[in-house]
Amino acid sequence: MISAATRDYFELFQLPPVFQLDIDRLDIHYREIQSRVHPDKAAHLSDGEKRLFLQWATLANEAYRTLRRPLDRARYLLQIHGVETGEEDNTAMPAEFLLEQIEWREELQEAQARRSQPALDRLSVRLRREMNALLDSLATLLDVERRHSAAAEVVRRLAFLEKLGRDLDQAQAELEA
């Protein structure tokens, strides 16, 4: 028996361990698995079985969440290959990237100060485009060229942009409130 805790996520969903994952199949397999392991399927069973279902359903959710989001999927793939993304220590980022970050932040603050929804929207579109370009390069680095340390660097950049995206969302929410 393979315990819930040690399952490989790709193996769980019976999908190949690649970055360019077939998301439709992931969705289908996820629902298929949950419809077998969700605690609701054990409501009339014994306490021991309830616990087992809880563990597996928790694992399936965690695995799905990880594989569903590109950035987390990339991190997970790198982890499988034993590559650290080293995101806690971001002093290693190139100076030009950090400068770019400062510019993004300044634009965000300015749009916030002007309470300009269109400016926030424009920023949001640009950010998305930038992130998509990085995700495309991740696909090549991970699936084709297998350059894992270069991929880790892209992951670090994406992490910055994702954080920026969250702050942007927050700013938009505050404007609407």
Next chain:
Amino acid sequence: MLLQISEPGAKPSARPRRLAVGIDLGTTHSLVAIVQDDRPIVLEDWQGRVLLPSVVHYHADRRVEVGYEAGAWQSDDPENTFISIKRYMGRGRGDVPERQGIPYRYADTSGMVQFETRAGRVSPVEVSAEILKALRERAVRALGSELDGAVITVPAYFDEAQRQATKDAAKLAGLEVFRLLNEPTAAAVAYGLDQGAEGVYAVYDLGGGTFDISILKLTRGVFEVLSTNGDPALGGDDFDHAIYDWLLQDTGIPAPAAGDARRLLAAARAAKERLSEQARTRVTVPLSNGSTVERTLTCETFEALTEALVKRTLAPVRKALRDADLAIGEIKGVVLVGGATRMPCIRKAVAEFFGQAPLSDLDPDRVVAIGAALQANVLAGNRAGDDWLLLDVIPLSLGIETMGGLAEKIIPRNATLPVARAQEFTTWKDGQTAMSIHVVQGERELVSECRSLARFELRGIPPLVAGAARVRVTFQVDADGLLSVSAMEQTSGIEAKIEVKPSYGLNDGDIARMIEDSYRHAQDDIAARRLGEQKVEAARLIEATEAALAADGALLSEDERSVIRRHVEALREVAEGSDWEAIKRASDALNDASTEFAGRRMDYSIKTALTGQKLEELQV
């Protein structure tokens, strides 16, 4: 023994259906529904009424009235007559807005509010339990037999403390909770199955005291909640208070006595409800000093008075859409739930916001109870195979207190349930063997602005030098949205003992005491109750194990099978007796003996699930 002879061709009857009910425990009204012959039925009281007003009245001798009878005491005995008790579930004194017209006497306690009544001190959990008991009795009368379990609905936006309080109330009422189901999800089940709907739907639920919005995706029998939001202190009651304030202002009467306040509020509510049908209405309220308040209220005035309230519901709707990463145009339909959505101003605002007329084919009063009953029937195992799956989310982020009173998020809001996260902690003093973890819920950065859920005290950490212990703490939230915490010291593998100190809840001791109390009053025997429960669990276990052996026995060797069979027989034998502890021991032993089997079945089940799926895909 009687021989069972079945007609040729007829299948011998399967095991008896389990009796499971769905309960909508509302702020204003509560209902109970069942499924009979595959059809949901909302149960009536002996006078043919389905709605039970969520009102509880205490007499001096602890005799309790619930529903319409209790409601009759509202103006004559307001301190001992509880309405809208749901607002207080899992809430502290500071959480509930001080409003005029609330006549209860708060007891001087910390944690969850309690009230002084002439029958003694009661907590909202006990008051809610009385409502649940009344519904349970209604169902038992209708079905002619005790219930196996219940699905109880809660607002999607209820936090953990409110959910736990609801579950505790059910426990007190002697109900086994199959599931705490979110009200909007229940409504979606009722709608989705009725109409075979697919796509993304919004469920807008404005009840008496709470507002909920959920965005759900329906895909071939899977109901996936994408996001949920709401306002736990916004509902039809607030519209009553708007009219009440207007009445006071317009007539210039000073703060009224409690009885008058209740009368004015009741009149305000009746006027509000009439305005859903007519353009103007007359409000007449006789006061205790002999004078009478008399005013005409028009729709225009009412809409002006409540415009801000209507707007307040739209902010959570926007947030829910953003969390689900959806544009308004992607919503296929909007379902209205809750009595307060009968107000034309709400329908208009919703239609305008979503750019489409909302769905309201099902009675908004009943739809939640119906969905709960359908789900209860599935959870009881009364349907075979063709059932649906509900994937709910946690409505508010869970976090822990860190240095400087900051909340660090561990589980983000809208994570699909069940979910678990582990976090590693270390000791900061040599030889430290205990630590305390403060868990909060909410989106804010400061602990003081989030809701405090509980403090978990870990003990039994092996004494090591400071910083050497690695305590891995796992926060598990189950499908009901309830939290449990476990902790293990990694270097030694020693499990820490955990004591939970809920901030606004009852601890296990409180609940046990309340159950014993209620038995003392009911002259019932708690030991008999315990034995009954153990026997039910034993029967369930035997049945499930036998079904598993019949279906998947091939996953075991002959030896393994016979070990399990021996445990089944042992349990069957002690379950005939009346020693509840012996039954529990035998149940535990069978559980242990079949852990490995259960694991293999799970593995097998997942594998076949996906292989079956692949075949289907090939056929497309």
